[in-house]
Amino acid sequence: xxxxxxxxxxxxxxxxxxxxxxxxxxxxxxxxxxxxxxxxxxxxxxxxxxxxxxxxxxxxxxxxxxxxxxxxxxxxxxxxxxxxxxxxxxxxxxxxxxxxxxxxxxxxxxxxxxxxxxxxxxxxxxxxxxxxxxxxxxxxxxxxxxxxxxxxxxxxxxxxxxxxxxxxxxxxxxxxxxxxxxxxxxxxx
Amino acid sequence: xxxxxxxxxxxxxxxxxxxxxxxxxxxxxxxxxxxxxxxxxxxxxxxxxxxxxxxxxxxxxxxxxxxxxxxxxxxxxxxxxxxxxxxxxxxxxxxxxxxxxxxxxxxxxxxxxxxxxxxxxxxxxxxxxxxxxxxxxxxxxxxxxxxxxxxxxxxxxxxxxxxxxxxxxxxxxxxxxxxxxxxxxxxxx
Numbered sequence: 001x002x003x004x005x006x007x008x009x010x011x012x013x014x015x016x017x018x019x020x021x022x023x024x025x026x027x028x029x030x031x032x033x034x035x036x037x038x039x040x041x042x043x044x045x046x047x048x049x050x051x052x053x054x055x056x057x058x059x060x061x062x063x064x065x066x067x068x069x070x071x072x073x074x075x076x077x078x079x080x081x082x083x084x085x086x087x088x089x090x091x092x093x094x095x096x097x098x099x100x101x102x103x104x105x106x107x108x109x110x111x112x113x114x115x116x117x118x119x120x121x122x123x124x125x126x127x128x129x130x131x132x133x134x135x136x137x138x139x140x141x142x143x144x145x146x147x148x149x150x151x152x153x154x155x156x157x158x159x160x161x162x163x164x165x166x167x168x169x170x171x172x173x174x175x176x177x178x179x180x181x182x183x184x185x186x187x188x189x
Numbered sequence: 190x191x192x193x194x195x196x197x198x199x200x201x202x203x204x205x206x207x208x209x210x211x212x213x214x215x216x217x218x219x220x221x222x223x224x225x226x227x228x229x230x231x232x233x234x235x236x237x238x239x240x241x242x243x244x245x246x247x248x249x250x251x252x253x254x255x256x257x258x259x260x261x262x263x264x265x266x267x268x269x270x271x272x273x274x275x276x277x278x279x280x281x282x283x284x285x286x287x288x289x290x291x292x293x294x295x296x297x298x299x300x301x302x303x304x305x306x307x308x309x310x311x312x313x314x315x316x317x318x319x320x321x322x323x324x325x326x327x328x329x330x331x332x333x334x335x336x337x338x339x340x341x342x343x344x345x346x347x348x349x350x351x352x353x354x355x356x357x358x359x360x361x362x363x364x365x366x367x368x369x370x371x372x373x374x375x376x377x378x
Contacts, residue, residue, distance in 0.1 A: 001365040004234045008324075009331050011230060015212040015223045023204040034204045037226035041200060041253050045193045045295060057246040064230050064249075106234060135197075142198050176190040 007101035013071045020077045020147040021139050032067040032075055035135070039063045042138075043131040049172045050127050058124045062117040063131065065110055069094040078133070078161055079153045088118065120165070130169025133162040134177060141180050155181065196290035202260045209266045209336040210328050221256040221264055224324070228252045231327075232320040238361045239316050247313045251306040252320065254299055258283040267322070267350055268342050277307070309354070319358025322351040323366060330369050344370065 014036070018029040040063040047056045067075075069091030076087055092115075099110045116125050137158070140146055148158060158181060167174040203225070207218040229252040236245045256264075258280030265276055281304075288299045305314050326347070329335055337347060347370060356363040 001238075001361060004231075005327055005365070007234060008227065008231050008327055009213060011227065012213045012328065015219060015227075016215060024198060024201045026205060030204060031223065033226050034220065034222035037222050037229070037253065038197065038200065038204075040226070040229070042193075042197050044250060044253065045196060045291065048295070049190075057249075060246075060249060060253075061233060064226065064233065102234065106237070138194055138197055139201065172190060176194070 003101055003103045004106075007098070010071070010098055010101055011068060014068060017067070017070045017075055019075045020151060021136050022143070022146055024139060024143050032070050036064055036067055039066075039131050039135050042135055043128060046127075046131065046170060046173065049170050051123050054123045054127050056127075058113070059128045059131075062113050062124065062128045065114055066117045066128065066132065068098050068114070071098060077147070077151060078136075079151065079157055092118070126165075126169035128169070130166045130173060133165045134170075134173055137162060137177050137181070141177075192290055192292045193295075196287070199260070199287055199290055200257060203257060206256070206259045206264055208264045209340060210325050211332070211335055213328060213332050221259050225253055225256055228320050228324050231324055232317060235316075235320065235359060235362065238359055240312050243312045243316050245316075247302070248317045248320075251302050251313065251317045254303055255306045255317065255321065257287050257303070260287060266336070266340060267325075268340065268346055281307070315354075315358035317358070319355045319362060322354045323359070323362055326351060326366050326370070330366075 011033075014033040015031050017032040019032060019035055021030050021035075022028060023030050023034075040060045043056065043059045043063055050056060050059070072094035073087060073090045095111065095114045099107050099114070101107075102110060116122055117128055120126060120129050136147060140148055147153075159178070163174060163178070166177065200222075203222040204220050206221040208221060208224055210219050210224075211217060212219050212223075229249045232248045232252055233245065239245060239248070261283035262276060262279045284300065284303045288296050288303070290296075291299060305311055306317055309315060309318050325336060329337055336342075348367070352363060352367070355366065
């Protein structure tokens with residue numbers, strides 16, 4: 001029990017890891033903990049659009065812990081260029097450190113979920129990636145392109161970076177977003 | 190799809206609902222969105238201590254949406270005296286308003302999860318309540334009793350308010366917390 005409690009206290013640090021999006025209408029940046037919550041609820045809400053074989057409970061579990069590595073590395077906007085291999089390697093080292101707080105078999109179970117998400121190869125991981133890539137777009141489209149504008153991300157780069165993974169994991173979601181991106185793309189550089 | 194997107198954007202407001210706990214070592218108060226994430230991960234991590242029949246996936250779903258009513262009502266510390274019936278009624282009206290963004294059957298499914306949590310009668314709801322009541326204690330015990338000290342909550346009131354629900358939903362967790370509360374209760378008024 002003490003190991004679980006220590007794990008939960010360690011995870012508390014995720015509340016201090018800021019991302020590039022701001023909650024709608026707020027000045028501050030969102031943090032990785034509230035993001036993890038929102039993307040898990042998005043996946044739950046989108047369940048009917050997942051492929052029939054997708055285990056949505058596994059998707060939710062993955063999303064709840066997919067960002068824990070950022071406790072050590074910080075968040076990195078998906079539009080950053082270069083250095084991704086080193087960043088991903090550092091996140092894996094961090095995830096291992098953090099899940100080590102847990103007793104077995106929970107430790108391995110969580111690490112496997114984290115690795116499955118990172119690999120992005122199972123239907124569950126693809127669906128989880130679609131939700132994770134879509135959420136900044138869902139927020140930005142309702143907030144004048146906030147994080148894209150602030151970081152000088154062009155319409156073309158948005159589509160190039162998030163289009164394929166969203167389409168692969170949840171085609172209906174991409175059909176919806178693509179039209180809105182084109183229609184409201186005027187605010188993009 | 191538009192209904193789901195509107196729902197997720199409405200939920201974004203939960204990031205602005207502050208609670209009485211502060212993230213460990215931070216000045217600001219935590220918000221209900223990051224709390225919902227942390228309590229869901231706590232439930233997942235505690236799964237082995239749930240009664241054999243408990244569907245942990247249902248527990249996680251409940252916890253992810255248990256606080257959405259606070260978007261309209263704000264958070265209320267569990268130690269507040271009186272007015273609970275009115276507060277709970279207002280939260281239910283708010284939950285209905287918010288889940289109405291969703292299409293059926295998602296709308297009813299989420300509302301049922303929310304009501305099941307509120308009623309606290311199923312094994313899943315009892316386990317979810319145990320996690321929800323335990324998390325402020327888990328944080329406070331690592332932060333000099335922060336929210337209890339700031340709100341003048343005595344050791345006796347802590348035990349009286351959180352003891353029974355934690356014991357009912359997860360006895361092992363209460364055994365753990367009870368000893369720590371007694372041992373470190375010195376910081377309490």
